[in-house]
Amino acid sequence: MAAAAAEGGGGGGGAVYDPSYVPDSVKTFVAHMYRHVRDKNVYEIHQMYEGGFQRLSDRLFRDAPWPAAEAISPYCDGDHVFLLLYRELWYRHAYARASSSSSSAPLAAGQRAESWANYCDLFSVVLHGVVNMQLPNQWLWDMVDEFVYQFQSFCQYRAKLKNKSDDELHQLKQFDKAWNVYGVLNYLQALVEKSMIAQILEREKEGLEQFTATDGYDYQGGSNVLKMLGYYSMIGLLRIHCLLGDYRTGLKCLAPIDLNQQGVYTIVIGSHISAIYHYGFANLMMRRYAEATREFSKILLYILKYKQYHQKSPQYDQILKKNEQMYALLAICLSLCPQHNLIDENVSTQLKEKYNDKMTKMQRFDDEAYAAYDELFSYACPKFITPSPPALDQPLTNYNQDAYRLQLKLFLYEVKQQQLLSGLRSYLKLYSTITIAKLAQYMEVDEATLRSILMTYKHKMHTVDNNGKIVSSADFDFYIKEDVIHVMESKPIKRHGDYFLRQILKFEEMIGELEKVQFD
Template identity: 40%
Template sequence: MSFQDGGAQRRLEVDSDVEEEALANDYQEQVQYNEDEEGDFGMSPQDIQAQLQAAVTPLDRDANLEAKFASYDNYCSLFHYILNSEGPVDLELPSYYWAWDVIDEFIYQFNSFCSFRQRAALKNDNEEEITILRENPNTWGCYNVLNVLYSLIQKSQITEQLAAMKRGENGDAFAGEYGNRPLYKMLGYFSIVGLLRVHCLLGDFSLAVKTLDDIELNKKAMFARVMAAHFDTYYYVGFSYMMMRRYADAIRMFSHILVYVSRTKNFQKNAQYDTITKKTDQMYALIAICVAFQPTRLDDTIHSALREKYGEDLNRMQRGGPDSLSLFENLFKTACPRFIAPTPPDFDNPSVNVDPIDHHLRIFMDEVRNNMWSPTVKSYLKLYTTMDLKKLAGFLDVSPEQLRNWLLVNKQRSRQVRWSEGNLLEGDVVNSSDLDYAMQGDLIHISEAKVGRRLVDWYLRNLARTY
C-alpha cells in the first residue's frame, strides 16, 4: 500500500487551557472505559465477542509459549474475520479506545514475542522451546503483522479520507463501503500510528515518520484523544528524528508532549499511569541527549526538570570527551524502544545472532564518537579567525590528516534538516552549529554563525540562572 503525500501545512498548535481540559475529560472517559471493560463481553469463547474481548486483554508478562501461540491464533482469527468476510462485518465498535487497545496490544505482543525468541536463541539453553520456535518461524512474523496493519488501512481507505479532510473536503465521500463503518475506520486510523511504531522498532526511521503523512499532529487529531496513543505518536516520531540526526525536530516533538503533561494535572492513577510515567522519563532522557548534541532553547518547565534529573551529567555530556560516552550509552539504553529484528534468529548458530538493541546502540555511539571532540575543537577555534591545521592537530594530539577528516565530517553533521511546514520528512537544510569554518589547504578559516550563537548564549544564561 502506498501513502499519499499530504499537501496542506502541518502546524503544531499552541497549548490552550480549553483544549487541554477537553482532552483531560476524554482521558477520564477512557479511564472509566478501562475500568468497566471487564465483563462487557460475557458470551461463549467461540463467539466473536469473546475474541474482541481477548484482543484487548493484556497477555501476562510471564505467559508460557503455549499462551503466546494461542494469543497469536486469536488475533489471526479475529483479523481474518474482519478483513476477509463477504462485505463489512456487522459489529458495533465498543469504543475508539477499544480500537486503539486492539492495535496497541497486538503490536506489544508482537514486540514481546520477538524479544522472547531473540533471548531464547542467544541463551540456547531450552531445547524444547527452541524446537517449537524453529518449527514455527511465521508465528508473530514481521510480514504477517505488517500485512494486518496495511490491510486495515487499505480496507478502511483511511488515508484517502484523511487526505480529503486536509484538502477541506468531506472524508466520508472517500470512505467506501468499509470506511464508513466505525469499526474499520478506527482500526484503520490507529493502524497508521501502529505502523509508525513497528517501522521504528524495525529501525526504518524515515519510513516510520512517512507513515504520518496524512495525519495532522495537533490536539484535534483522533490519536490525541487517547492518552497512550498521544504519547506513543510523539515518542516514536521524536525518536525517529533523533536517529536521523534531526535534533531540533526531535526536541520539538518531545517538548510538545512534555509541556502538555506538565500542564495537564488531572490524570488519574490507573493501569496506564505507570506506562505514561515511564514514557515521560524516557522522553526526558532523549531530550537530554538531543540538547547535548545541539544546545537550544527549552520551555522553562522542561529546562528545570532536565536540570533536576540530570544536573552535572548533562554538563558532562555537553563538554564531550571520553568521559561522556558512558552517559550517552546509559541514557540511550534506558530510553530507546525495544528494537526487534525483521527475521527470526538463527537457532543453529547462536553466535551469529545480533541483539537488535545492541545493533542500534552501536550505530548511535558511532554518532556520539563523531561528536565527542566537537566542544574541545570549538573552544580552540573560537579563539581565532584563521588557524593552521597542523597547529590545531598538535593541540589535540592527533595527526593533521585525522583532524582534517574529523573537521569535514563535523561540518557535514552540523547541517541538518529542520521542519517548518509540509510533511514531517520535509524541511530546510540549516546550519545547527554556532561556529562555521572552511578549509583552504592547511588553513582553517573560522566564522561565527550569528543565529546559533544567540541560541547558545540564551541557553547558557538559563544554565547560570538555574545555579
C-alpha cells in the same frame, strides 16, 4: 487457557481454575457490554472497558485468567465478532499477568500463537467483512498497541533459547509461523490502505472531510472501527520499524499525520506519547536533533501539565516511564546539538534537575561522557528486536540483546565522530571571525585536520528532512573566505508575550486561591 483461581479466589486463593465457570458478575458484565456494543453506545462501552473490566480483573482474576470465550458465549448470543473482541481482552489480560512481578512463568508459545490467530481472525473480519460497530478510540488504540507489543514480546521470547525446555522448543517449532514479521506488517499496512485513512486526512486539509472534528467517530450511523484502526496502525508501523532499526521507513509511515496540528492521535494519551516518543527517537537516530528536541519538549510540557488527570488510568505507570525516557532522550539531543531556545522553560527546569550532571559530563567526550551516553541510551531506547526465527538445530544461545547491542554500537559510533565538534563549537561561539591558522593552534591540530573537522561539523549539523530538503540543526553557521572563518550565530527570538501570559495565568490562579480563603 489454564492457570489458578475462580470467583472469590482470583485474588490469591488456591482453587483450581475452571475455564467453563462464569461468575455472576462476569455474566452481567458480558451481557451489558454486548448490549452496548450492539446499540453503538460508545460512552457506556468506554466506561465498562476502562472501569468495569479493570475492576473485575483486580477483584476476581488477579491470579487467574478470565472464563473461556466458549463459556461466556451464551451471554452474547454466540456473536462471532463480539467473541473475537472478548478473546482479545482475554489474551491481553493473560499477557499482563505474565509480565507482572508476581508471575514468574512467561506465556507458552502455544498461547502466544493462539493470540496471534485471534488477531488474524479479528483483523480479517474488519478488513473483509461488514463491521457495524462504534468502539471507543481508547479500545481501538489499545488493540493496535497490544498487537505490536505481543509481536515484540514473542520476538524477545523466542530469542532466549538457552534455558528453554524440550517442550518449549517443540512448541516453537510447531508454531514457527506465528507472529511472522511480514504478517504483522501486512496486517497493519492492510488496515491503513483499506481504511483509506491517508486520503481522508488529505481531504480534511482541503476542508472536504470532518475527521478530527468528530474524533474519528461516525455520527451518520456507520462504523469507526476500520477507519480508526487504520489511523492507529500508522503509529503502530512507526513503532515496529523503530524496533527493527528502520527509522526512515517508520517516519514515512507516520507522514500522513501532521504532528504540528491538533489531531485524533492526541485524544488517547497512550497514542499521543507513543507517536511522539518513537517519532523523536527515529529523528534522533537520523541526526535530526532539532526536530527531535522540538517534539520531545512539546510532549513533556503536555505531560507536566496534564499527568495528574491520568492518575487513575491503567496506563499511568507507563506514562511516567515514557516521560522519564523522553527526558533522557532530550538530554542526549541537547548534548549532541545544543538547541535550548527550542525547549520550554518549565521542561528545561525539570531537565536540569534530572540530568544536569550527566549533560555536563557528556560535553567532555571522555570515557565518563561515553558511559553517560551509553547509560541514557540504554535506559531510554525501545526494546529492539530480531525478527527472524532462530535456528533450532544450532547450539542454543540467547540472542535477544543482539539488536540492542547493534543500535547502541551505531549510536556510540556517531557520538565518537562528534568528539572534536564540541571543542570546535565552544571556540567558534567566542568569535565572529578567526583565521584557520589561529583556530588550529588553539585546538592543537594542523590546518588540514581542522579543515576536515570543519567539514565534519557542516555534515553532522545538516540532515535531510521528510520532504527531501537539506536542513541545518546547528545553533550557528559559518563560512570560510580567504582562510578566515566568519561565524553567523542565530539569535533566539525573545517571546516576551509568552512570558507575560504565563505570569498573568499564575496571578489569576493565586487570586482564585485567595478568593477561596475565608477570614474570621
